[in-house]
Amino acid sequence: MSRVVAALLFAAVAAVVAGSARPGASQPGASQPGAVPSQTAHYQPPVALSKADAARLDRVIELLESIERNTAPARAVKAGPDRPAVAKTRCAGCHTPAKADKAGGGFILFGDDKATTLKPLSARERTRVKEAVESGAMPPDRALTPAERSALTQ
Numbered sequence: 001m002s003r004v005v006a007a008l009l010f011a012a013v014a015a016v017v018a019g020s021a022r023p024g025a026s027q028p029g030a031s032q033p034g035a036v037p038s039q040t041a042h043y044q045p046p047v048a049l050s051k052a053d054a055a056r057l058d059r060v061i062e063l064l065e066s067i068e069r070n071t072a073p074a075r076a077v078k079a080g081p082d083r084p085a086v087a088k089t090r091c092a093g094c095h096t097p098a099k100a101d102k103a104g105g106g107f108i109l110f111g112d113d114k115a116t117t118l119k120p121l122s123a124r125e126r127t128r129v130k131e132a133v134e135s136g137a138m139p140p141d142r143a144l145t146p147a148e149r150s151a152l153t154q
């Protein structure tokens, strides 16, 4: 469970427990007219969850779990594809050492011909990559998705 969901769950449990410990909820006699409040009326021992509260808590947990299930893919999209993977699928056709001269204008992006590693780029080369990708000039064949673009330019 993520920390956010755990915190929400804690708050939900606290709210339910606070609800069942409401003064008068378990001590109906205390609110009768003329009743003298006894010492014990001020002390509320920890109350076991009633069936109704337990059921409510179950629904809260179900809801939180469904929120977590539904937000997990969004987080995965945010993390996005990583740079070497994007470069390999979208740039390796023209920018490996072997292909760069003929197909990639001499610009080498990879450390080897199988594109398993990216070549360490100079600051100038990184700027050229950023500009080529952000302007949409590269790759020339098919536009990058926003996630691919940010993986390459971050």
Ligand code: HEC
Residues within 6 Å of the ligand: 087, 090, 091, 092, 093, 094, 095, 103, 104, 105, 106, 107, 128, 129, 130, 132, 133, 137, 138, 139, 140, 141, 152
């Ligand atoms: C279909 C072949 C092809 C693919 C795929 C391709 N490029 Fe290129 N790239 C070229 C060619 C040809 C040139 C040289 C001519 C030019 O600059 O347009 C070039 C030039 C470049 C340059 C040099 C630009 C400059 O400043 O002169 C960069 C940087 C670059 N590509 C990055 C990329 C990146 C990053 C990818 C992947 C997202 C990519 N290219 C994919 C063919 C390709």
